């Protein structure tokens with residue numbers, strides 16, 4: 659199978675590319691990534707020399723480029739990871755989110771429709787369902803109620819993807835996964851930010867009362883779910899992916915501090931994220947029943963391994979933190995969230 663993977667230089671995409679090349683000698687992977695602040699070719703060093711892998715730097719919104727790649731590489735499956743993915747950045751400015759997440763997905767759909775395709779897999783998120791109260795979990799039939807510009811752009815893309823199945827019979831699949839963690843996650847997201855700040859002795863900024871709940875899954879389990887949906891998912895269907903692993907942010911931060919061996923005094927409560935979703939929880943029973951998929955990595959082990967990875971790969975995240983990310987950090991935390999410089 660010749661697969662066009664978009665956004666393969668980001669966190670989840672790069673973990674997926676490494677995994678799928680390792681698992682399937684028969685797959686060829688073409689990675690189209692614009693290399694925004696979140697894209698990093700260092701994530702893909704291990705596969706650079708793999709003959710089944712090729713990288714193209716470009717934008718999923720570029721119609722001519724996408725058409726050319728689909729044709730030249732005889733692509734039969736598209737997996738769309740490419741996105742602006744950070745909620746806080748979408749609150750600071752949503753235009754880029756609509757451009758990439760909505761227009762970019764639409765362009766991929768149109769080009770794939772012209773070209774003819776066996777599989778179009780849209781990598782989506784549980785955030786499209788909005789927020790939960792103290793109990794219950796999102797199922798595939800939960801209503802779409804996105805609350806922030808990021809999740810609204812992802813929900814818009816999902817609706818377009820589904821409409822291309824209904825209207826044109828395109829063989830689309832949608833996955834909606836909960837919060838991922840693991841190696842190579844950009845250090846502006848909760849887990850890598852807290853690990854790296856703890857290692858540097860910097861404040862750990864916890865939004866609001868710290869009691870917002872997220873449902874964490876290791877990115878390798880997410881990769882395996884995407885593989886299962888790609889190979890065995892039913893066209894037109896949506897699959898929730900999750901690991902039944904809910905943590906209040908503050909409890910998770912305490913656990914990270916323990917694993918890093920840093921002081922609890924670093925915890926700093928800061929101004930809450932506007933419109934902050936209170937709780938996410940995913941019911942993944944459909945993917946389990948229909949695809950035989952299930953998460954394999956326990957959170958205790960996965961988190962400890964992840965902390966070790968950040969300990970052993972300090973150069974990777976220090977390079978990122980020393981670069982343009984520093985401007986974002988200053989603006990976001992020091993000014994908007996009131997941490998002193």
Ligand code: NAD
Nearest residue numbers: 665667668669670692693694696697717718741743837838
């Ligand atoms: P990320 O921000 O780490 O990576 C996004 C990648 O997309 C980067 O490599 C970036 O360069 C690339 N990209 C951005 N705009 C592009 C464009 N216009 N053209 C081509 N490439 C472009 O994101 P991530 O956390 O790896 O998330 C990947 C996908 O998974 C996203 O679609 C996200 O919505 C979804 N998702 C993420 C999570 C999570 O917990 N991180 C959970 C569920 C779903």
Ligand code: DAU
Nearest residue numbers: 743744745783784785836837846847848863864865870907
């Ligand atoms: O649920 C899936 C989503 O998970 C994905 O679709 C998104 O792409 C991904 O970024 C993630 O979104 P979240 O907003 O849940 O992730 P983030 O790491 O930004 O925040 C996790 C929780 O931690 C959230 O409740 C906000 C809180 N937080 C976050 C940061 C960055 C803090 O308390 N302090 C922080 O500094």
